[in-house]
Amino acid sequence: MGDGFTCGVDVPEEGVSVDFDHLPCTDQSFENALERARNGDRLSVDDGVELITTGTDEPGIDPERKERVLEIADRRRAEEVGEEVTFVANVNNNVTTACNTGCLFCNFKDRSQKFRTEYQGDHGGFTKTPAESRAVVEDALDLGIYEVTSVSGLHPAFALDDEHREVLEAKDDPTMVNYRPPSEYDTSPGTYVDQISAMSVDDVHVHSMTPEEAYHAQRGADWDYEEVYGRLKDAGLDSVPGTAAEILVDEVRNVICPGKIDTEEWMEAMHAAASVGLDTTATIMYGHVENAKHRVLHLKRIRDLQECTGAITEFVPLSFVHEETPLFERGYLDGGASTDQDELMIAVSRLFLDNVEHIQSSWVKYGDSQGLKMLNCGADDFMGTILSEEITKRAGGDFGEFRSFQEYVDMVTAIGRTPVERSTDYRQRRRIDPDADVIGPTLGPRADGTPMVDRSSASGQSSGESAESTAAPAADRTSTD
Numbered sequence: 001m002g003d004g005f006t007c008g009v010d011v012p013e014e015g016v017s018v019d020f021d022h023l024p025c026t027d028q029s030f031e032n033a034l035e036r037a038r039n040g041d042r043l044s045v046d047d048g049v050e051l052i053t054t055g056t057d058e059p060g061i062d063p064e065r066k067e068r069v070l071e072i073a074d075r076r077r078a079e080e081v082g083e084e085v086t087f088v089a090n091v092n093n094n095v096t097t098a099c100n101t102g103c104l105f106c107n108f109k110d111r112s113q114k115f116r117t118e119y120q121g122d123h124g125g126f127t128k129t130p131a132e133s134r135a136v137v138e139d140a141l142d143l144g145i146y147e148v149t150s151v152s153g154l155h156p157a158f159a160l161d162d163e164h165r166e167v168l169e170a171k172d173d174p175t176m177v178n179y180r181p182p183s184e185y186d187t188s189p190g191t192y193v194d195q196i197s198a199m200s201v202d203d204v205h206v207h208s209m210t211p212e213e214a215y216h217a218q219r220g221a222d223w224d225y226e227e228v229y230g231r232l233k234d235a236g237l238d239s240v241p242g243t244a245a246e247i248l249v250d251e252v253r254n255v256i257c258p259g260k261i262d263t264e265e266w267m268e269a270m271h272a273a274a275s276v277g278l279d280t281t282a283t284i285m286y287g288h289v290e291n292a293k294h295r296v297l298h299l300k301r302i303r304d305l306q307e308c309t310g311a312i313t314e315f316v317p318l319s320f321v322h323e324e325t326p327l328f329e330r331g332y333l334d335g336g337a338s339t340d341q342d343e344l345m346i347a348v349s350r351l352f353l354d355n356v357e358h359i360q361s362s363w364v365k366y367g368d369s370q371g372l373k374m375l376n377c378g379a380d381d382f383m384g385t386i387l388s389e390e391i392t393k394r395a396g397g398d399f400g401e402f403r404s405f406q407e408y409v410d411m412v413t414a415i416g417r418t419p420v421e422r423s424t425d426y427r428q429r430r431r432i433d434p435d436a437d438v439i440g441p442t443l444g445p446r447a448d449g450t451p452m453v454d455r456s457s458a459s460g461q462s463s464g465e466s467a468e469s470t471a472a473p474a475a476d477r478t479s480t481d
């Protein structure tokens with residue numbers, strides 16, 4: 001990842017070099033940008049680039065300047081959202097790893113050909129039927145969760161609903177629109193509407209259908225995204241993850257995910273989701289081939305989107321986990337973001353996104369201690385409970401494990417902040433008494449305040465020793481998708 005001294009872009013010493021039009025050059029100075037941030041002025045892209053690089057007038061990150069940026073961001077966090085640190089009780093139910101989109105940063109997918117009945121080898125992935133997804137949610141509800149997050153590969157047999165399947169099967173050659181009938185696969189994922197409806201148990205909040213999945217759910221049909229999200233909302237969808245965003249600059253997308261929708265299409269889908277009344281989140285996946293200018297241009301797209309929709313509840317910076325990904329193996333990069341770059345990403349997100357209230361620190365990506373540190377760099381949300389974290393684990397992440405409410409409370413109080421259980425949309429909040437005898441979620445339809453699961457049994461689950469490990473896997477919305 002290049003951060004731009006004299007508009008230079010770092011590349012691996014031996015590897016693939018990428019030439020970009022957007023380079024981190026500005027007419028601004030670091031001191032001016034910092035002053036504007038201190039005053040609460042709306043930041044320009046040049047301001048953002050100066051802050052996130054600690055100045056383009058010098059190479060590398062200046063530690064003293066970095067601390068000044070972090071301090072202002074932390075102060076802004078305190079002014080805007082106070083001392084509370086929030087988290088949710090959620091479960092991750094990814095329906096399938098079958099995908100042939102071929103994103104170079106992704107190690108979650110498995111080539112979808114291998115899922116076909118005619119393939120004799122072991123593909124190592126999974127596809128769940130709607131009934132199996134429902135069982136995941138049922139089991140997790142009993143443990144106290146109230147949110148299910150679902151982000152999946154783009155399985156060729158997926159259709160939005162029965163009407164969409166009829167449209168796809170009427171094509172002369174459905175494979176031209178990336179469709180194959182369920183009969184060609186060992187396990188059918190059903191339709192998106194079937195899956196959403198199956199996961200919509202009791203009052204659980206269903207957080208699913210990224211813009212990329214919404215695109216897949218209307219391929220080959222003459223429907224706009226309002227139609228797609230409207231039907232999904234009727235089936236029980238409550239909010240949309242703003243993943244599949246990666247970097248919202250096409251010259252970066254063309255390198256890391258050329259098979260994905262472009263920036264404008266992503267924006268169109270997010271506008272549509274908001275227009276039918278769905279909340280959304282927003283993300284950035286950084287620390288790969290992009291430079292500082294791309295990161296700030298991405299923030300500008302998110303800020304503009306929020307100006308139009310007001311639907312973004314939180315922004316989630318995701319530091320790229322590079323191990324075992326094609327980008328790393330093919331020499332596009334020799335590592336991920338540095339800790340300094342991670343901290344500045346959080347801080348500048350807080351300062352630049354003056355219309356997004358909550359910034360999340362992902363301990364799955366940063367680890368426990370650095371994840372906590374991010375709460376003093378501008379972040380105020382600390383993700384959710386996790387029983388296992390299949391996507392991040394498959395991309396080489398080290399931190400995907402269950403996190404109990406008790407652990408959350410211990411960590412948050414250790415840095416002098418207030419632990420708060422929140423609903424997905426942040427509209428329900430409950431401060432947790434650290435001295436309570438038992439600490440667990442209370443906002444779920446079946447939650448009674450008891451701990452979800454003890455640590456020892458959670459370890460058994462995440463190592464696959466229990467049937468529960470497949471029945472109730474992860475709880476992170478921060479997928480690689």
Ligand code: SF4
Nearest residue numbers: 099101102103106481
């Ligand atoms: S990021 Fe998503 S769309 Fe891309 S290959 Fe992975 S699962 Fe498929």
